Amino acid sequence: MSEIILEIDNIIKKFENQEVIKNISLAINKGEFLTLLGPSGCGKTTTLRIIAGFEKPTSGSVLLEGKHVENKQPNERNVNTVFQNYALFPHMNVFENIAYALKIRKVNKIEIKKRVKEMLSLVQLEGYEKRKIDGLSGGQKQRVAIGRALINKPKILLLDEPLGALDLKLRKQMQVELKKLQKKLQITFVYVTHDQEEALNMSDRIAVMNEGIIEQIGNPEDIYERPKTKFVAGFIGESNLIKTKIKKIDDEKICVQFGEHEMNVNYKNYDNFKTKESYILIRPENIKYTREKPLLGLKAIIKEHSYIGSIIKTTMEIESGQEIIVCDYDKKKDLVGVGSEVWMYFEPEDVVIVEEG
Amino acid sequence: MKNIKNNILKVLTVFPISFWMLFFVAIPLLYIVFISFMQRGDDGTIVYISTISNYTRMARPLYIKVFLDSIVVAFITTLCTLLFGYPFAYFATKIKKYKILIMLLIMAPFLTNSLIRTYGWIVILSTNGIINHALLITGIIKEPLKMLYSYGAVMIGMIYTMFPFMVLPLYNSIDKMDKAYIEAAKDLGASRWKTFRTVTVPLTMPGIVAGCILVFVPSVGLFFIPDLMGGSNVMLIGNLIENQFMEANDWPFGAALSIVMIFISLILILVYVKMVGKKLDAEVF
Numbered sequence: 019m020s021e022i023i024l025e026i027d028n029i030i031k032k033f034e035n036q037e038v039i040k041n042i043s044l045a046i047n048k049g050e051f052l053t054l055l056g057p058s059g060c061g062k063t064t065t066l067r068i069i070a071g072f073e074k075p076t077s078g079s080v081l082l083e084g085k086h087v088e089n090k091q092p093n094e095r096n097v098n099t100v101f102q103n104y105a106l107f108p109h110m111n112v113f114e115n116i117a118y119a120l121k122i123r124k125v126n127k128i129e130i131k132k133r134v135k136e137m138l139s140l141v142q143l144e145g146y147e148k149r150k151i152d153g154l155s156g157g158q159k160q161r162v163a164i165g166r167a168l169i170n171k172p173k174i175l176l177l178d179e180p181l182g183a184l185d186l187k188l189r190k191q192m193q194v195e196l197k198k199l200q201k202k203l204q205i206t207f208v209y210v211t212h213d214q215e216e217a218l219n220m221s222d223r224i225a226v227m228n229e230g231i232i233e234q235i236g237n238p239e240d241i242y243e244r245p246k247t248k249f250v251a252g253f254i255g256e257s258n259l260i261k262t263k264i265k266k267i268d269d270e271k272i273c274v275q276f277g278e279h280e281m282n283v284n285y286k287n288y289d290n291f292k293t294k295e296s297y298i299l300i301r302p303e304n305i306k307y308t309r310e311k312p313l314l315g316l317k318a319i320i321k322e323h324s325y326i327g328s329i330i331k332t333t334m335e336i337e338s339g340q341e342i343i344v345c346d347y348d349k350k351k352d353l354v355g356v357g358s359e360v361w362m363y364f365e366p367e368d369v370v371i372v373e374e375g
Numbered sequence: 376m377k378n379i380k381n382n383i384l385k386v387l388t389v390f391p392i393s394f395w396m397l398f399f400v401a402i403p404l405l406y407i408v409f410i411s412f413m414q415r416g417d418d419g420t421i422v423y424i425s426t427i428s429n430y431t432r433m434a435r436p437l438y439i440k441v442f443l444d445s446i447v448v449a450f451i452t453t454l455c456t457l458l459f460g461y462p463f464a465y466f467a468t469k470i471k472k473y474k475i476l477i478m479l480l481i482m483a484p485f486l487t488n489s490l491i492r493t494y495g496w497i498v499i500l501s502t503n504g505i506i507n508h509a510l511l512i513t514g515i516i517k518e519p520l521k522m523l524y525s526y527g528a529v530m531i532g533m534i535y536t537m538f539p540f541m542v543l544p545l546y547n548s549i550d551k552m553d554k555a556y557i558e559a560a561k562d563l564g565a566s567r568w569k570t571f572r573t574v575t576v577p578l579t580m581p582g583i584v585a586g587c588i589l590v591f592v593p594s595v596g597l598f599f600i601p602d603l604m605g606g607s608n609v610m611l612i613g614n615l616i617e618n619q620f621m622e623a624n625d626w627p628f629g630a631a632l633s634i635v636m637i638f639i640s641l642i643l644i645l646v647y648v649k650m651v652g653k654k655l656d657a658e659v660f
Binding site: 071091093098099101102103105106108109119122123170 | 553555556558559562564569573574577580
């Protein structure tokens, strides 16, 4: 087990009467890339601001390297932030922006020059020292913001949707660069985003948040392949959720209702089944369909085929009236015509049972 | 057709302003310039013989002192309104709930004539005014204090009158500043004071410059406050000019003084703009 750098313990945050964070506990490992993922209003930015020190938790504690910091000012903790809209000082040039934290700490001028130069080369902005902030592109501003936050060698770098303002291509490129930078510097990154693809692509671990709580925390594969709740399943990737009833649970398998049949599914993530509704989660790429009746399947009617670049997306309706989405990578295959009746089926090991959040 | 219609519209919108500027600003100003080079007749009329004596006369130490005093008074007024106004505006932006109330309090004095408000100060400060009365009754002093008719009294009146002109642009620029900059500075290790000095002040500079100009320029020429609250002990350019027109009947000299005052104001504005803001945010005006 690696060393824990930051521990959040039973944090609650209320704004006036609204409880933005209901109860969060989280331990972040040293050198880890952790992403807080969730829809807007889920409390992810507030959590980040509590770590940075801009907000005080209503109750609970924040421990940075084992020391309580929840009542400390932002300038008293060795944690730096890359802000959503960068918040670069417009009255300073690139050099002055990056050097700001060093000047505040009264580092001597020669040292400042040396370290800013190193930082500029790290974020690939050599020769931009004298540039005005106004004259930089979005991607360049992003690099300055990262350089400015990293110059103090923070214990943790907090990033609040840093790529939100960039276009898709640049965003992809910056994702790769950020990940590389993080690996090289071995600094703990806590990254906030609502973009699930970004989270899956970059993180060591993802904490999926919803309405002020963490629904699930785990590595990207866990989150995608073995979501625990309906919310996580729906938020990460495309998913089909078919309502089911749990019939029997033994050591290895769960037996669930599937149409008229009962089906044995691998245990995987399921651990709470008492009161809540259960669903079978099937990813669109795991569903197949045929005209002949399979051993275990549901009758469906093809509604639509749509062509989305690398895949063909088929929408079909099962007897309950629910729409099921199927993705097919084999584009040369003959498509079954719209309106025809088919049987959809899948391998039991490809599905997971999830519960209401 | 559309073009002609557009042109008519343009003329109609521009005309009233041009008319106003021409007849109420440009022509009177040119007239003042013109008579400043004329002479005063013995009966106080203007004699149309050109001269520069009105300007050379100003080099006398008496008049130079008046000019310097005026500039010093205006400077101190600007400095004091800035020192009081900045914290005031800063905290006003913090309490969003009472924003309208605070703005109303700042604007309220404008509803009353400033001359009447100045009389209010006289009532408060005069030898048998409220303050002296209260101090005499409580036995703190035996003799009434002489507060009115001094530079101090003029300063109080000026600061009071000019305060809103400083606060409004300051409030505007402090309120407009993105609070993320302050958070960024704190995040990077700056204390409250360092954040204020290195981020808040530079970023609100447009408001500071605007406020200073809006206070300084009128302060140089303000005549009724020194007149009413300074009496015969205080002589500033505004009073001097007023005297030339109203009492001494020396219109040419009064005109020359006015021209010099306008130039001093313009030069100071220019210096200000050059000094603080290469790229002045014009929105605050």
